[in-house]
Amino acid sequence: MMLPTPSGTPKVSPKATLFFTIFTAMLGLSVLFPVIAPLARQLGLSESQAGWFSAVYSLMQLVFAPFWGQQSERWGRKPVLLLGLVGFALSFGLFGLVAQLGLRGVLGGGLVFALLLACRLLGGLLSSATLPTAQAMMADLTPREARASAMGLIGAAFGLGVVFGPALGGLLSGVGLVAPVFFSAGLGLLTAVVGFFTLPETLRRDQASPQGQTGRAVLQAAPVRMLLLLGALSTLASVAMEQTIGFYVQDTLHLSTTATARTVGSMLALFGIVAALVQGGAMRRLGRAIPPAHLLALGLGTMGAGMGALSLAASAWTMALALAVIGVGSALLSPTLSAALSLSVGERQQGAVAGFNASALALGRMAGPLLGTALYQRVGHAAPYWVSGSLLAALLAWVWMIRPQIRAVAAPQV
Template sequence: MGLLFVTIFNSILGLSVLFPVIGPLGRDLGLSDTQIGALSTSYALMQLLLSPWWGKRSETAGRKKILLVGVCGFALAFGLLGAAAEVGRMQVVPPLALFALMLGARVIGGAFASAMLPTAQAYAADLTTRENRTSGMAVIGAAFGLAIIFGPVIGGTVAHFFGLTAPIWLSTAFGALNAILVWARLPEPPRREPSERPPARLGDVARRAWPLLLVAAVTTGATVLMEQTVAFLVEDRLHLTREDTPLWMGGALFVYGVVAVAVQGGLARRMRVAPTTLVIAGLPITIAGLLTLMLAREYGWIVLGMGLQGFGQGLALPGVTSAMSLAVHDDEQGQVAGLNNSAQGLGRLFGPLVGTALYELHQELPYGTGAALIGIALLFVAASPQMRAIARRHREEATPEVG
């Protein structure tokens, strides 16, 4: 689990250094806000389409092999993105051609990166029992959150001193380092004996987990509405220059990451409750964070909103992932992890375009819309009989361990 933690940390670090940079960089290269959103949408589209395939593939080809393919493709794609950005800054291609080059790099990146997270989640399921599955998934979430702490700060600082394209090359280096780590140090996890049941079709797995897949898609979409526009919010409401925005944005995301890691790595791992309880507790706090951002006019309120976001997601996300893992059999973990990443990809697919379009209409709309979507998801979770069945199964399986 320690090596898996480092692998996920390096991967998300390479991605998160771009969070405070992609908006100002896109504007500096002459892209519209909607085109900037399309860069994230294309990445998410590949996750939506390919994550289930990669997750199922990891069941037969092996977790390590698929993870290695993902991280190598990740490094290659960021190298292509950096090259396209440098070409754009030299102004040797027209804006539409530049957009096409950057879009192609993001498509390649999403295609390969979609192998990483579902394979890592299935890897964690291989290493944990059903009783401590929430704790194992919280480790994945903590690696994710810890990378979000350092990534934006590093990205914002590097961009401030070395230029807006420098963080892209840093991401490329992180990807290459991660490929070496996976190849040299990460072992293939021990696998459980295959079931005597015939292999489940992907559609059968999806039907058993569909309430959680819906929650994952809606919650991720609402969160991406915030993530895609909050850099614009910081720049516009604080009247910052494009060079200063990444630094201020990095500070807000630092708070977001610290809170998320503290909750996922500490509180969520130690709470002896059903994973569905974590979801129901975390979603209202996430709503409060979005509403705070919607009303914020000063930097302190923006930071508070981001902190509430980190707290709510620190509870809800490991709850969703763990509950989804418990909804299927042990030999279906790769498939359900792929479906989970695909559902999140659906949220990321529409979130950037919808978020930027809403922001151009009115600054408050992305955050109010996101709060409303998560409110609907909360009502659905509270009323779902499938969620109550998962909670009951968790109590039954945890009873021997308590006794």
């Protein structure tokens, strides 16, 4: 949306720029999903080594996202957001350069792995400033009564980036396996330039930054801890699948590296489209008609069934169908968890519970790649999916046993 300025020159809406920022950040990250596995194979790296690339990135986000959120209260939102975007671009550019040198044989396998890991550490450290600062800016720009819809805008940008990224990564892999990496770097830098010229500083210097026992009070509620644990473990199961699906497709269908990247990109795009359709359509009605505990159980059961089907899949079509089922389950589970956590605390604890939720999800994203690739390499190609399916089934049984507590904590406060 364009806003008129007094001089008549059109001005980009800050909310539109924030939407673009999150969309491009997720697009730039998810274009790598189809190429990480075949790129690792081309570089002579193992499945477990490839898993470390995602694990250390999530570890840095887990550790540093709260830090950058606090710095945005001191330095201002805009400089911290721009730092995150430039850091994102820098780390991906370095990652692509090292990978290119490795493919050309200039760098040896051990050195390539160490340097690529360092690039991911740097990327996670700096890019972790992006999402929490963008959320804070959106909150600064939005009155309380419209805050939920504004945060939904960020969620939509997040989801759309994940939908289009894998398909784009698959297409770009036709140019070369490193092409999506350099694309991500350029996209991050472009977004930083757009943000520099269009975003205002949204932090008011008179805004209080309350400290105290808010976080401790949130964690003292046992049902909140249950929901956080549920989010961490379900994310672990999902990411274990995402991290190994490239290896699974290549080894099961006997595809070349380029064909693998294209096939996985199409499959993950279908996964994202299905999830986006369910979140954007069915969840609006289901959320009003079905209690949160039942929606959580439905999401876990659907995801678990999809994981089981994926462990048995032997063709591209059956794999795609299984991923679509997992996408439906994920779309039911994720927003229900966020809504239940939001409803479980008072208005002054929303930021704290959102921060703990982000940390729980980061824990899952950190552990999932390590578990998934270890299972794939040491137990069997289908092992990550039947283990994830079993974990989701255990979580389903647990949710069914504690559903009265979830209903109580997720009841809207009036």
